[in-house]
Amino acid sequence: MAEAPSSATEADDDSSSAGRGLARRRRVLSIAVVSAIVVSGLGLGASQVIKSPAQAAADTAPPQPSVLTASVERRVLRDSVIIRGTVAASQTVQIAPSGSGGEGAGSPVITKVNVRAGDTLRPGRSLLEVSGRPVIALQGALPVYRDLKPGTEGDDVAQLQKALAGSGHPVSGDRTGFFGPGTKSALNALYRSLGYDPLPAVPDSEDTVASAQDAVTEARRHLQDVQSGGRSDTAAGPDGKTGADGANGDRSVEVSRAREDLQRAEQKLAAAKAKSGPMLPSSEVVYVKGFPARVDDVAAGVGSQVTGTVMTVSAGRLVVQGFLSREQHTLVRPGQQVQILSELDGTTAKATVRSVAQTVTHPPAGDRAQDGRSPSADDTSQGFAVTVAPDTALPVSLAGQDVRLTIQTAATSSKVLVVPVTAISAGADGSTTVTVAEAGDRRRRVPVVTGASGDGYVEVRPVQGARLGMGEKVITGIGGPQ
Secondary structure, three states, rough: OOOOHHHHHHHHHHHHHHHHHHHHHHHHHHHHHHHHHHHHHHHHHHHHHHOOOOHHHHHHHHOEEEEEEEEEOOOOOOOEEEEEEEEEEEEEEEOOOOOOOOOOOOOOOEEOOOOOOEEOOOOEEEEEEEEEEEEEEEEOOOOOOOEEEOEOOHHHHHHHHHHHHOOOOOOOOOOOOOOOHHHHHHHHHHHHHHHHOOOOOOOHHHHHHHHHHHHHHHHHHHHHHHHHOOOOOOOOOOOOOOOOHHHHHHOOOOOOHHHHHHHHHHHHHHHHHHHEEEEEEEHHHHOOOOOOEEEEEEEEOOOEEEOOOOOOEEEEEEEEEEEEEEEHHHOOOOOEEEEEEEOOOEEEEEEEEEEEEEEOOOOHHHHHOOOOOOOOOOOOOEEEEEEEOOOOOHHHHHHOOEEEEEEEEEEEOOOOOEHHHHHHEEOOOOOOEEEEEEHHEEEEEEEEEEEEEEEEEEEEOOOOOOOOOOOOOEEEEEEEEO
């Protein structure tokens, strides 16, 4: 009985030893599995890294380049010159009044300004007032060089007459170019419409006319008195004779003398009237070529003394002025079509080249280099001046803007077959070809004759026996890797 526990203990020891052995076998199996996995991974990595020399060269070779192509087109081909231009009026007038034409006038002072920058003007409007006198805008091209007074004649008088009529005050009765009664009446009407009295052509002319009129009245009454008789038939005459013959002879002489006196008085009256009336002082008028005109700038205000330009007015239709380089000058001529583009607001307009200068225009002296050197022939501030006239009136808002001008210098009469210039290949023998890209990376060389060029394209005509059609792809170059 005493040996039973010992047996039990041995059994427990045997069981414990068996468990430990099983655990050891499991650990060994796990290590073997992990080792197999690691070895397998190393083998896979080695298979990814190790390459043959041929494979390595293939992997590092540059990719095949791509081919650039363009379609063959049929279009009207245009060649053009693109330059910059400035929108400006055909005439700019700088107003620098010389002052009032009235008596005792001191330094001219601006007493009223009737317009603002940006205003549109009509003919016959007073722009400003200098020392109480108006400065009136009238239509005309001949510059003012003298005061116009009754009795004067000339082309400037004819211009005034036409300008008065254009302002709503027609001249009637005067011949063209003569300042007569009709011109006086129209000029008076113009000043009255502006709220002014015109200056008299002759100081105190009204008094002079009135005095001459009195002299005529007196001479006419004297003639009437003599004609009605004043001596009896029996009175002795200056020669001592009496009777009807002596009296009649005396009255005849007196009547003749009285008539001569009346004639002289009437001539003096006519001369006084001819010289009297309104005048147009040169200081009170500004002529501009066309209306509506525009006020570009007002440089002085009320109370300012007139020391120079006080206002700038532009007139006539807006045009665009630019400059051509020597190369461009050979391509541009009057009559060519132009496209105007305002990049500021997107406005476009069609136009025509009006004139092209034949000599180079140099910039003003103040714009030259500070070192005093004359500008070079390549200086962009000089060139051959070109004036472009819009087909329809440009908006006033474009005045002063810098715009782009595309001048069409040539064009085909109809649609032609064209390809990009870069598609043309030239041979050593002077022949030209294009290469057509076909399916399956095949290529076909087509000999062509080139024609007009423009806008980056060139006209092509396949030589006899060759074919080239619209829509086919021609090679224009080699691009980057695909």
